[in-house]
Amino acid sequence: MKAFFYPKKVAVVGASAKKGSVGNEILKNLKAFKGSLYAVNPKYSEIEGVECYPSVSSLPETVDLAIIAIPARTVADVVDECGRRGIKNIIVISAGFKETGVEGARLEEKLIEVAKKYNIKLLGPNCLGVMNPEINLNATFSPFMPRKGRIAFLSQSGAFILAVTLWAQKTKFGFSKIVSMGNKAILDEADFLEYFAEDDRTDVIMLYIEGVKNGKRFMEVSKKVGKDKPIVVLKAGKTESGARAASSHTGSLAGSYEVYKTAFEQCGIVTAENAEELFDFSFALSKYRKIGKVAIITNSGGPGVMASDAVEIYGLEMSNFSIETIKALKELLPPSANFYNPVDVLGDADTERFIKTLKILSEDPNVNSIISILAPTAQIDFERVVDEVLKVKKPIFCCFMGLDSKNEDRLIENGIPNFFDPSRAVRVMSSVEKYSKMSFEKREVPKFDVSEKSREVFEKIKKKFVGIEGMELLDCYGIKIAPFGIARNAEEALEIADRIGYPVVLKIVSPDIVHKSDIGAIKLNVTRENIKRSFYDIVSRVESLMPEARIEGVMVQKMISGGREVIIGLKKDPQFGKVVMFGLGGIYVEVFKDVSFKIAPLSWDDAYDMIKKVKSYQLLKGVRGEKGVDIDAIAETILRFTQLGMDYPVLEMEINPLKVFEKGCVAIDFRMFLEV
């Protein structure tokens, strides 16, 4: 991969003399880099002062990086030619591949085939290229080369790179490397993440994606890389209007963006919700990795209050100053100043007073990070304040309102964030704190013994939709189920109920009826006296209300009273595989959408995390003198359920409800959709 960023010899295939053309822009941009540069185009012998050859084969020597900008239909042939010439790294700028439809997708297939044949590392197609400001390498057709910095930027959108690099030129934001991934035919985000992990010029990786190519590998690599080099991601495409109609709560709640966010969190990636956060968070994380207890220093009450509001809103912790600090502040500051956090040095403070206060705070062991706020009063000399800020050894965030651009540049060059809005500074700090609390440990996945007959049970019930029949499968996986039987007539219902004991619940068994209670196809608290009548009732209700529904029988189940109802769900996500959901039943899921997710497989810690993350967890712990329920049993059920979901080709499945008691839990209802 190194050759993409530190090539010695580069060929531009499709170089052109035509001003404004992609092939011309790339060649011109590359002239700044120090190394051999060749143009390839049969029409010229020289372009922009660069020697030009009619074909890759005719180049005087092989190159370590070829950049291709020719019509899509001819790309595969040229890549083949490169392969024969021993070129191992190629950037395909050309568009016209799978992004344009069926014909383009065919061309891309062909391209992948050729690249694989020669084991070529291929970036693109349909991309902007790469930049390495460190060595002045601009292998793109963009004229905007940013300054060098410590942030690598990996983007699925070339246009976004254009915009970001132009903006970066204005703001002095620097980059270590920039990669436009395009269609990701061969190389994808995981490959570059791995490379940046090794790149000693990169401290932080900033990622813009619309999707990932291989969710599992992406997560694995991110977890490895992110531990030392924070990864900040902006994922576009949060809302899918075209999502398929959901067939379970898990299905409807585990939207693609929720799953992405779950995956990001699980592998230690910091999520930005918009472009501004993407830059802000990346910049801060390139210098700071932890926030801890915050001190605020200000020369103006209002902005100081804004900052302390934000500290509380974003869940950071205010520092309690040491006695020495307060003593020193009382000596230094006028009596009407505030000596406690936030420290207000007052509007008439001169530079000296501010600097001395800053020094006192930065030496207090109870202070881990500082927010330094200044309104531009006549008494403040920003030049000297910035001198002092640069000496502070702790994370410091500035809100120097109306700071001149020279001093703003000095802060930026030293990696110190400066914002007008105190609440923005605090939001950024909270992202750093969040990163510091992420776990990069490998978690162990437990393996439960499963009944030998589980496979047999599965084969028996294997069809696209599995309803109540699947309860037996839960049983095989050691999940306790409420005893039940399926009755085809009233007599059978009576027999089953006599066996399992009264009272019972009757439920229609039909693949066509999702909301059974809505049409009265469930009867609770059925006794021996009225079981037959209830059976007829249910069947006749269904026959009259939904005559087209297939009736497979009536479930006779032991009535389980009391307990808390929870839902455990699982859904196969196209990118990340099996996703597990947990929540409390009823309104908590339906109205408050109070659920948590994790990508399978899960460790014990994961299972407990999921349970604790829902707001209604308090109900499980017990509120107002009520006893709590068996959290351990829920965690174990989540894990056994997940193991079941991993063992079979499940699309969606859900225990709803699982009834949880002070001791133990019981699955009442279960549904499963299998891959066809």
Place this chain on the structure above:
Amino acid sequence: MKAFFYPKKVAVVGASAKKGSVGNEILKNLKAFKGSLYAVNPKYSEIEGVECYPSVSSLPETVDLAIIAIPARTVADVVDECGRRGIKNIIVISAGFKETGVEGARLEEKLIEVAKKYNIKLLGPNCLGVMNPEINLNATFSPFMPRKGRIAFLSQSGAFILAVTLWAQKTKFGFSKIVSMGNKAILDEADFLEYFAEDDRTDVIMLYIEGVKNGKRFMEVSKKVGKDKPIVVLKAGKTESGARAASSHTGSLAGSYEVYKTAFEQCGIVTAENAEELFDFSFALSKYRKIGKVAIITNSGGPGVMASDAVEIYGLEMSNFSIETIKALKELLPPSANFYNPVDVLGDADTERFIKTLKILSEDPNVNSIISILAPTAQIDFERVVDEVLKVKKPIFCCFMGLDSKNEDRLIENGIPNFFDPSRAVRVMSSVEKYSKMSFEKREVPKFDVSEKSREVFEKIKKKFVGIEGMELLDCYGIKIAPFGIARNAEEALEIADRIGYPVVLKIVSPDIVHKSDIGAIKLNVTRENIKRSFYDIVSRVESLMPEARIEGVMVQKMISGGREVIIGLKKDPQFGKVVMFGLGGIYVEVFKDVSFKIAPLSWDDAYDMIKKVKSYQLLKGVRGEKGVDIDAIAETILRFTQLGMDYPVLEMEINPLKVFEKGCVAIDFRMFLEV
């Protein structure tokens, strides 16, 4: 008030020749304004070329605005002198008043007294002054005079004005008037809102406050002003760590910032959560008042997706284009472009293609507003694009990423917002849409007949804490209560229960026990058989567990089964008076904090709004085949309860729970705290 912004003759009392002093800065700043200017200071006869007089009395003529910057202890005397001289408008810049403690507060009292004696309009003390860029009037000691614009800025923090005006100079953000309110001894936000309502140079009012002086008047004036001139507010001091320990749910949930937000919403003020939003929202509202259906046009997929994500997240509506539009786009754009919303004209689009598309969209009657996104490709000429944007007759928001500053200025001068981040543009649009949906109508407050004996009942029970005894008061206000009596011994309990019917509930009556169920001081479902034993049980439990608690008896109440539990609360807020709260009982209030607020008095619409605003409203309407409950009865109870709360000196009161049925509702428990 006009003299503050359009004075003809100004005197600066405390003008000084000392460079860098406040009295010198103000005088210098004022020299730019065209009118008579006098300095007052016994030490000089001329300062900075301005004639100087020893005292206000010795001025050659009276002035219409005096600006005072002298030590606090001498201010009141000078104001008195001004009063005698007939000066009616005064700005007191001097600090050292109530912001510094008891002594300063005394000086401020004196100042108010003098000002009132002469009916003087006094701004400050402890303020920065005012600015009117239109006539180059800078009556502050800030050197940063912004350009003129259509936004009035009213701020409680002088430092924030310094910061904002310096920032505004850089960004070309313009203002119609700027006022630093300081301590608001006489003039407060409501006075200036009223003035800006009449000021034909002001379209929007931007407000920074830490608190308001008179909540009721502020709301009244805002509602009148905001209908034509949007008011955008940033309220600092969101979190009060020092809030008093709450004695009811209403008390703990109706924190000061929640009440402020409620008040803002109720009188049509747009709330900004931080400084960035304050500027963004104000700027957008100075040109646009409604968003409606949104069209997105972009030359780059990624940022286009970010914008449509944000449209969904912020609850705006995407436009469905007319058939003509889609036909026209299909003719104009290459086949792989997206002809639907968001329209992607593709990265290779030239200026012509973009402009034509923009024109088509702006002519579609199904499009009300446009988000126009451009990545800076070589093919795009921003100059020409901006020409075209200026012609669009609908609200248009730009995300011209990396736009040059000349063209950015052209957009700003024409009131067109431009952001790098598409999601920021959409957030701003959503604030405009929110404004368009606000109600400025006067709502009618119903008046229910109240039992004649209510006053008598109140007098009887009047003490600081009113528990169950207050139920009778609810009855007087036409709120149905569960029948009950207070028993002092077991025999009485039996008598009462015999009268009201079984089963009953027994509850301890004690001002010292808040969570009765926690200590077992409530017995449900008590029958005739066990009522005496239950009575003894309760009393002995309380006596052993809380020996210090005063026991006033045991309440014997008809047991009311079924129904939904809701809470209706009321709290006296120091700024806004009585605040009413509504929510569903139990976990919905305690864990999800799913409650709504309104400032009393309330109209029928207000009551229904409150009920519909809680998320758990769905439970009241009925979910999953369950029947809903009597919403009308809840609304009526809210109104009757509010009337009761307005009639008496209530600090806090709460019906918890009110049980609501398919038809009607019943108050089960009630508490009330009165002002001492």
